[in-house]
Amino acid sequence: MNKVLLIIQREYVTRVRKKAFIIMIFAVPALLLIMLGAIALVAKSSSELSDQQTIKVLDDSKIFIEKFHDGKNIKFQITTESLKTLKEEVKKDENLSILRIPASYSKRDSVQIYSKKKPSFVLTGEIEKQMNDIAISDGMLKHHIDTALINSVRKINISLNPIQVTDTGEKNANVGANMGVGIAGAILIYISLFIYGAQVMRGVIEEKTSRIIEVIISSVKPFQLMLGKIIGVGLVGLTQFAAWIVLSILVTKLAGAAFSTPQGAVVGFLAVLKTIPFGYIMGVFIFYFLTGYLLYSALFAAVGSAVDSETETQQFMFPITMPLLFTYILSVSVLFQAPDSPLAVWLSMIPFTAPVAMMVRIPFGGVSPLQLTISMILMVAGFLFTTYVAARIYRVGILMYGKKASFKELSKWFFYKE
Structure with a gap:
């Protein structure tokens, strides 16, 4: 031993x-x-943009005009300039993007965003969210649906809290x-x-x-x-x-x-x-x-x-x-x-x-x-x-x-x- x-x-x-x-x-x-x-x-940086971003909106559908909401680091501007002119501006400014919305905006990949560098998920996600909300509201108005009532219902957010029942009592399941x-x-x-x-x-x-x-x-x-x-x-x-x-x-x-x-x-x-x-x-x-x-x-x-x-x-x-x-x-x-x-x-x-x-x-x-x-x-x-x-x-x-x-x-x- x-x-x-x-x-x-x-x-x-x-x-x-x-x-x-x-x-x-x-x-x-x-x-x-x-x-x-x-x-x-x-977690902190992914929830917000690092720099002020300006989005110039070229809306051929006329549905989204004056309906975008500016965020903490996002500012929307409606423009009637030509796409060619706007692209030249984008080449000179990294914090400028062009959002081109065609009349057939509902078709897949029809809406385009132009920028000098690759846009972040935060930026594209915020634009997509606002556009979907605006498009849905416009569709409901066309069908005479009360958008205020629908929006109040949509605010409901259900999340499950799993509870485990044991012989010693209840505890969070996590x-x-x-x-x-x-x-x-x-x-x-x-x-x-x-x-x-x-x-x-x-x-x-x-x-x-x-x-x-x-x-x-x-x-x-x-x-x-x-x-x-x-x-x-x-x-x-x-x-x-x-x-x-x-x-x-x-x-x-x-x-x-x-x-x-x-x-x-x-x-x-x-x-x-x-x-x-x-x-x-x-x-x-x-x-x-x-x-x-x-x-x-x-x-x-x-x-x-x-x-x-x-x-x-x-x-x-x-x-x-x-x-x-x-x-x-x-x-x-x-x-x-x-x-x-x-x-x-x-x-x-x-x-x-x-x-x-x-x-x-x-x-x-x-x-x-x-x-x-x-x-x-x-x-x-x-x-x-x-x-x-x-x-x-x-x-x-x-x-x-x-x-x-x-x-x-x-x-x-x-x-x-x-």
Whole structure:
């Protein structure tokens, strides 16, 4: 046991002392702060035009004359100048646009807007909205419909507020936030399993190709070496996640204070996140990260022991990672739309797919205690089984040199006696 602890210590200390590890600790929260700031700036800037825009309206239909309303940074001017003259004016002024409305304005793409630079969505959206309102009002007047009454009715704006009824009471369902957290958790699990599992595999390959493994094996058993390496790298991952969580909480609080204005998008973003049970979700995330990491990293270690270079790992990597990749693709495209479907439930039970699938389902609150318990038991059994299989391959493959392994060869290694 002391030998395993020494290997864990070596793997952990050598990795956390690297500059890349320290940089990534602070880089991720910094990127989060930049992202929140960008959200606030984009939300503010996208709702209004940066410069005063003048729109000269050339209306051949005579329906829209004197009916446009000037906005904060939009000014409409009715003109009778020729289109050729107006185009020459546009070439000299970036803040000038020409809105040409033909008599057949209702035909698709018949209304044209000319400008020196590409018009923004804010500008075109505002013009389209006003033109549609004017055209609809004109049509209703022609049919002797009370436009004032219709407009008063059109002001009604219905929005759903989803409420979840539970045994402990009612709470806001926040479907959008749950979907975001679920997909983010699935992506994070998927990426982290690959990153830290690959670190284990590279470490094994480096020790094997440098022949230092022969010295190490003379002092410790192959299983002890593999176990120590897996746990050591796993602790590095947990340390990184813990640091990210603490720093991210501080960053979000700073962002909330910095963007505390009523129109700040960050405030609403943070308010929604507070309604999500992060303690529960984080506990589930840590469990599935650890068990999923132990399951896959054992297989990664076996692959590393079976090859002499990283380029030879491709034939073994795809079958191992295919279930994880399959579930990840379904998670970001299908599972979040039906987190309680039979497919989602089964994927959250199978150990090879559960880490990703369960992180999609958990935020929606549809996972029963029985389902979660069964899934966790199967995850523990799964990583114990894969560790056993990987250890039997590892003990032989770690000392094999110059021989390209195949799946048939790996099966032989598994049945070799001690």
